[in-house]
Amino acid sequence: MNPVLIVGGGVAGISLAHACAEKGVDYRIMDDGKNVCSSIAAGIVNPFSFRRTLLTWMAHPFYQEALSFYQNNEKRMRTQHCFPIDIRRIFSSEEEKTTWERRFNDPDFEPFMIPFDRDDEKRPPFGSGRIKGFWIDAKTFIEENLRFFEKEGTLLKESFSNEAFSVGDLTYKGKGFSNVVFALGYKNKALPWFQDLPVHSTQGEVLTVSWNNSDMSSSLHRKVYVLPIRPGYFKIGATYMWHTESLEPTEAARKELLEKFHLISKDEVQVVKHEVGIRPTSPDRRPLIGEHQTYKGIFVFNGLGTKGYLTAPPLAQRWVQQLISGNEMDASTLPYRFKPS
């Protein structure tokens, strides 16, 4: 059987490659080395949506599946890139606190909840609460995995050339593939196959700061996140901009992030890095995964939005499973679910 060709080496493509390998499906993974999303991400895996104190889409079972994937991946890559963290939500109202307290008695939420501690009381005016989470050192994860594929001889370091691709027999530069899956992130529109799908670009900026704070055990969340990445250094993120694909850091975003940080702490911090990335987002915030409506064997795997580190590994496993079994993916992620605008 010919291998599967995975185009795109972000967290989506990497997850697909490992899911193929796990099921004994031969694959090649192609990447052009221009990643500006998966490698920029803070990599926080947060099972909650804080705005309404609800679980995020598919938190059960995705959280556990993603955690197992990264822990196994660390062993295979022989690196450390997956770190447990208590995610501390600083409440914005008394009502939010009451809702949070109710969640302790809900069996769906209970596995993630951490009992209140002294620090929770010290966060005026409404206090805070913690849940269990983890974060991925995104740069290390991406670099080590691509290096691994290179050593395995499965990485094609190039930009996909449409001229070299024959859609009729799924050959690329004369080599046959059983299926081709495009996991291009926000570059989805650069190739013709899935241009009509609503994968929108949501640009985001993130700061790395040095801060004289020794708490490495919890990230802080209130309008921004403040994630401890190594002693004395934290990531503050992120902004959301919908009408630009600019990769230039802006003064406005830096100001916005620092102002929001100062709602959490009055301490001064030194900015040591300022990065920009672009998320691939869909209108209903669900991924877009499935086969082309005309061309058989061509798939899209995109639209991971703000949660790619949670959703990519479990969705990749389901995609490979459906490839083997011939069943369809979950209807909520089918790519043509939106009416043409």
Ligand SMILES: Cc1cc2nc3c(=O)[nH]c(=O)nc-3n(C[C@H](O)[C@H](O)[C@H](O)COP(=O)(O)OP(=O)(O)OC[C@H]3O[C@@H](n4cnc5c(N)ncnc54)[C@H](O)[C@@H]3O)c2cc1C
């Ligand atoms: C500032 C910021 C913070 C974030 N924080 C978090 C977070 O804390 N937690 C979380 O879960 N998610 C976070 N995200 C979102 C997360 O990064 C995305 O959901 C995820 O990275 C999307 O992965 P992807 O593989 O689909 O896309 P990408 O990472 O964009 O990967 C696509 C790959 O395809 C390659 N490519 C494109 N075109 C071609 C071509 N023609 N030929 C070959 N290769 C090509 C690109 O170079 C790239 O490597 C954040 C995003 C941003 C921008």
